[in-house]
Amino acid sequence: MNTLKRYFLIDAGVTFLNHGSFGATPAPVxxxxxxxxxxxxxxxxxxxxxxxxxxxxxxxxxxxxxxxxxxxxxxxxxxxxxxxxxxxxxxxxxxxxxxxxxxxxxxxxxxxxxxxxxxxxxxxxxxxxxxxxxxxxxxxxxxxxxxxxxxxxxxxxxxxxxxxxxxxxxxxxxxxxxxxxxxxxxxxxxxxxxxxxxxxxxxxxxxxxxxxxxxxxxxxxxxxxxxxxxxxxxxxxxxxxxxxxxxxxxxxxxxxxxxxxxxxxxxxxxxxxxxxQQTHDWDAVRRACHDLACQAEHYIRELCGQPSLYCNDSWFGQMVSVRLPDEIAPDSLKTGLYEEFRIEVPIIKWNNLKLIRVSFQGYNSYRDVNYLLKALRQVL
Known part of the structure; x- marks a missing residue:
């Protein structure tokens, strides 16, 4: 799936984990x-x-x-x-x-x-x-x-x-x-x-x-x-x-x-x-992205000590939300992740909960998951 990264116009200096907000268009499209x-x-x-x-x-x-x-x-x-x-x-x-x-x-x-x-x-x-x-x-x-x-x-x-x-x-x-x-x-x-x-x-x-x-x-x-x-x-x-x-x-x-x-x-x-998407076997891309979402959900929950929002992984696809500790300041966390680590990921306030929503697309890899976890360990 890493081969798909070359098709996208995403800034190479940014770890982009927010495809869910506005998407990203491949160069041929x-x-x-x-x-x-x-x-x-x-x-x-x-x-x-x-x-x-x-x-x-x-x-x-x-x-x-x-x-x-x-x-x-x-x-x-x-x-x-x-x-x-x-x-x-x-x-x-x-x-x-x-x-x-x-x-x-x-x-x-x-x-x-x-x-x-x-x-x-x-x-x-x-x-x-x-x-x-x-x-x-x-x-x-x-x-x-x-x-x-x-x-x-x-x-x-x-x-x-x-x-x-x-x-x-x-x-x-x-x-x-x-x-x-x-x-x-x-x-x-x-x-x-x-x-x-x-x-x-x-x-x-x-x-x-x-x-x-x-x-x-x-x-x-x-x-x-x-x-x-x-x-x-x-x-x-x-x-x-x-x-x-x-x-x-x-x-x-x-x-x-x-x-x-x-x-x-x-x-x-x-x-x-x-x-x-048809040319690049998008069913396989979806599966790979879902695997990344599962990994991210598991390790962020483990890091934060929070319960899952889902009883199993059939409830989410390429995008997953994880609960953050109550004491987190969402705006500060989002700003810090971007300004210090160049990670683009939304931090959401919803129903008195604080969530991190991580999206994975064909340009992402396990390296992005690991880098996010490394950054979270430093700022949480």
Whole structure:
């Protein structure tokens, strides 16, 4: 796996253990991205005026095949926060309605729901999910303790941001469908980190980032919607796709794909990101990165004398969170690790716990784990 390091543009002087925040794009994918930008600038009218629909359709088909769904069920968006806003602002939620989530959700998306709840009068509930995570059945039952006849939507991360846990979203979606409840999955960390088949997951709506674990350029994400619920979604940005003069086969795509003049190079580079991972046996890369995460989790817990957040390693993938001693000052620790050791790793405050979240990608090695442990022994 060390051979992959040469493909990435990461500063060689930094031990980069934070792929989870913004990802990193391999040089071949980044070249494809820049080539698309040059192609646009060579003849902007040709590119955006005549070729736009064809180019986007091709990129969307490549993505849909990768995700196990039809091209008419996905649209490109810049990030998952935008995808969540599209769904949240489209649903006619009001007084008496409830949206149920866990207390492990990403802060930006929590803010979307809290903002709209205050504005529209519905209730946003973050159900506490205790640690350590034990079984999928226990997780689902914990979530269902807060289901009521007023629950309109379940909002759930596929892989949580603060705790790096892979949640059983498929089982949640199946049970929610049975109970007549809509589901929206935040898949920010899923594509590229775990195998993903959207038809198997069964969510009504699924938003994700592609710039993280798929290693596409920044500004590439998607929104998926089942055909049966696509008409519930209104365009967040109203443009030429609304009342389209030449409608496409999918009103969902018409409404949400074209948002005025913008750089679509990141979207068009996604097929190259998919090819890069397929070419480099990404299943093996994932396994190697998971092994690194297991090693890091074990030795950091041993160093800090803290219990695991998980009952076994099936709950996390290439990213893992470990509890730190309560007396740690998170900001000081993060600054010290970077300024003294040039280690880029997030230190998180979550639910009165202090966590270190370590991410591993194809450019990392056991040397990075050992260097992090060496630094932690000096600063803790």
């Amino acid at each position: 980044f070249r494809a991205y820049q080539n698309w930008q040059r192609e646009l600038e060579r003849q902007p009218v040709e590119f955006l005026g005549r070729r736009y629909s064809e180019l986007m359709a091709g990129a969307r088909q490549s993505l849909a095949t990768y995700l196990g769904t039809r091209a008419d069920n996905v649209v490109y968006v810049t990030n998952v926060t935008l995808a969540v806003n599209i769904v949240a602002r489209s649903l006619k939620l009001g007084p008496g309605d409830e949206v149920l989530a866990t207390d492990h959700e990403y802060g930006a998306c929590d803010r979307v729901w809290r903002f709209l709840a205050r504005k529209q009068g519905f209730t946003y509930i973050n159900q506490p999910v205790p640690l350590p995570l034990t079984t999928e059945a226990a997780f689902v039952e914990c979530l269902w303790q807060r289901i009521t006849p007023r629950t309109r939507l379940i909002f759930l991360s596929h892989i949580t941001s603060p705790t790096a846990a892979i949640l059983p979203v498929g089982e949640v979606c199946r049970r929610a469908r049975r109970d007549g409840i809509l589901t929206l999955v935040d898949g920010a960390h899923a594509p590229g980190q775990i195998p993903l088949d959207l038809e198997v997951v069964g969510a009504d709506f699924y938003g994700a980032n592609l710039h993280k674990w798929l290693c596409a350029p920044k500004g590439a994400g998607f929104l998926y919607a089942r055909p049966e619920v696509q008409d519930l979604l209104e365009p967040l940005i109203v443009s030429w796709g609304y009342e389209a003069e030449t409608p496409g086969a999918s009103r969902f795509v018409d409404y949400h794909e074209y948002q005025g003049t913008r750089d679509i190079a990141a979207f068009l580079s996604v097929p190259e990101a998919i090819r890069f």
